[in-house]
Amino acid sequence: MLQNIYKLTTLLMISKNKIKYIHSLELKKNRKEDNVFVAEGHKLVGDLLGNFSCKYLAATQEWWNENPSAKADEMAIVTNEELSKASFLKTPQSVLAIFEQDNSPVDLSIIRNSLCLALDDIQDPGNLGTIIRLADWFGIEHIFCSPNTVDVYNPKAIQATMGGIARVKLHYGSLLELITQLDNYPVYGTFLNGDNLYSKDLSPVGLIVMGNEGNGISPEVERLINQRLYIPNYPQNRATSESLNVAIATSIVCAEFRRRIL
Amino acid sequence: MLQNIYKLTTLLMISKNKIKYIHSLELKKNRKEDNVFVAEGHKLVGDLLGNFSCKYLAATQEWWNENPSAKADEMAIVTNEELSKASFLKTPQSVLAIFEQDNSPVDLSIIRNSLCLALDDIQDPGNLGTIIRLADWFGIEHIFCSPNTVDVYNPKAIQATMGGIARVKLHYGSLLELITQLDNYPVYGTFLNGDNLYSKDLSPVGLIVMGNEGNGISPEVERLINQRLYIPNYPQNRATSESLNVAIATSIVCAEFRRRIL
Numbered sequence: 001m002l003q004n005i006y007k008l009t010t011l012l013m014i015s016k017n018k019i020k021y022i023h024s025l026e027l028k029k030n031r032k033e034d035n036v037f038v039a040e041g042h043k044l045v046g047d048l049l050g051n052f053s054c055k056y057l058a059a060t061q062e063w064w065n066e067n068p069s070a071k072a073d074e075m076a077i078v079t080n081e082e083l084s085k086a087s088f089l090k091t092p093q094s095v096l097a098i099f100e101q102d103n104s105p106v107d108l109s110i111i112r113n114s115l116c117l118a119l120d121d122i123q124d125p126g127n128l129g130t131i132i133r134l135a136d137w138f139g140i141e142h143i144f145c146s147p148n149t150v151d152v153y154n155p156k157a158i159q160a161t162m163g164g165i166a167r168v169k170l171h172y173g174s175l176l177e178l179i180t181q182l183d184n185y186p187v188y189g190t191f192l193n194g195d196n197l198y199s200k201d202l203s204p205v206g207l208i209v210m211g212n213e214g215n216g217i218s219p220e221v222e223r224l225i226n227q228r229l230y231i232p233n234y235p236q237n238r239a240t241s242e243s244l245n246v247a248i249a250t251s252i253v254c255a256e257f258r259r260r261i262l
Numbered sequence: 263m264l265q266n267i268y269k270l271t272t273l274l275m276i277s278k279n280k281i282k283y284i285h286s287l288e289l290k291k292n293r294k295e296d297n298v299f300v301a302e303g304h305k306l307v308g309d310l311l312g313n314f315s316c317k318y319l320a321a322t323q324e325w326w327n328e329n330p331s332a333k334a335d336e337m338a339i340v341t342n343e344e345l346s347k348a349s350f351l352k353t354p355q356s357v358l359a360i361f362e363q364d365n366s367p368v369d370l371s372i373i374r375n376s377l378c379l380a381l382d383d384i385q386d387p388g389n390l391g392t393i394i395r396l397a398d399w400f401g402i403e404h405i406f407c408s409p410n411t412v413d414v415y416n417p418k419a420i421q422a423t424m425g426g427i428a429r430v431k432l433h434y435g436s437l438l439e440l441i442t443q444l445d446n447y448p449v450y451g452t453f454l455n456g457d458n459l460y461s462k463d464l465s466p467v468g469l470i471v472m473g474n475e476g477n478g479i480s481p482e483v484e485r486l487i488n489q490r491l492y493i494p495n496y497p498q499n500r501a502t503s504e505s506l507n508v509a510i511a512t513s514i515v516c517a518e519f520r521r522r523i524l
Binding site: 130133134138139231234236243244245247252255256258259 | 388400401497505509514
């Protein structure tokens with residue numbers, strides 16, 4: 001209790017400069033320069049503390065009371081009004097934090113023994129965050145992203161992960177190089193002329209490639225896909241919208257892979 | 263050809279007042295007052311023309327050339343610059359239209375013979391639009407929405423349907439009253455303590471209730487759900503995020519219902 005009171009008295013206010021700095025982290029180049037990102041809200045910040053190094057933590061007195069052991073390089077106690085000035089959210093929550101990015105590399109042997117996702121130029125941060133959240137649900141621990149895929153540390157993407165980013169690792173780089181190195185490995189993709197997802201043999205390990213929102217999988221990557229899938233619509237052959245949202249398609253495919261081995 | 267040239271010469275420019283009017287339709291009360299909504303883009307407007315009465319159509323010369331038979335009460339030819347002033351999109355497309363809302367009632371006998379969705383206070387327009395798009399894919403033609411569910415005619419919701427709104431009908435009203443009237447009918451919902459979706463008997467007809475993004479299904483509606491489902495995560499009993507995005511959960515459940523009868 002004494003320790004708690006002591007800590008609260010040493011907490012800083014949030015300065016105008018700090019608010020300006022937080023806003024600057026909406027841009028990828030600024031995040032990259034300092035190797036950091038912003039996360040907000042009880043659940044998300046709670047999931048990230050312990051998994052990511054925390055540089056800065058601004059929270060209301062109530063939050064600090066509930067989280068007395070939370071630690072960061074710099075800590076601040078703020079009012080809801082101050083928080084709303086710093087926040088990227090329409091409805092700010094009781095805590096905002098700046099974490100260090102995790103850009104640690106992954107060993108190819110890990111991929112060879114698990115089910116992974118590859119994202120080919122996903123542009124919408126909400127879609128990316130939603131895919132990370134569902135990957136977490138389905139125990140998919142690694143997602144490979146083409147260099148032009150939206151930055152996972154975009155505030156909208158981070159918020160949409162709902163904490164999934166604490167457990168799912170993202171790796172940016174050439175999908176062509178990755179798949180070429182995996183040589184003779186099951187690489188899946190969804191196409192309107194693919195095989196019925198529900199009746200096709202699915203490997204418990206493999207790479208599932210999902211494409212850009214407007215253009216789908218790029219032709220270069222498509223050439224390396226050796227398992228073409230189709231998500232059946234209903235009734236079959238009925239005129240419907242020509243596609244599903246990419247996060248929706250990802251979830252149906254991942255659910256089916258996991259359904260087979262449950 | 264002559265007819266086409268004639269039409270182009272009679273097309274109006276877009277006025278400042280019209281741009282102001284279009285912007286005013288971002289608000290539900292303004293849309294409701296005039297019983298209209300805005301849709302943008304080649305695919306979406308194309309799907310809606312013929313299914314909804316078109317009040318106003320503003321498009322580039324290229325679009326008019328490609329769609330010589332498109333008709334609306336009022337038509338305009340616009341430059342890309344003019345379109346970007348009127349548009350709700352970051353990247354305006356070649357056409358923007360104002361359609362009349364379709365608020366026609368539905369007969370209860372239709373519901374009794376099909377698989378339908380019920381949305382209990384979905385708040386995010388992107389989620390609603392995405393659910394309409396996937397309902398279209400899975401041949402679900404009617405969605406019932408609680409009065410506090412976000413307005414389907416919100417521009418973000420309409421855009422996210424990607425044309426699905428041309429084939430899927432939405433009905434706003436009390437879910438309690440609806441389900442009570444359906445008396446002794448299979449009503450499904452997803453819960454963390456529900457039965458495994460993959461092993462449970464699923465009726466080919468029924469109502470699938472999906473809840474609010476933060477709070478799930480309301481307690482009053484939950485009491486009327488007689489089939490509790492759970493979407494298995496993987497590996498089971500692993501610590502993961504506690505939930506899936508509501509559109510993702512909807513897609514996995516709908517896919518499973520359709521998978522059984524394909």
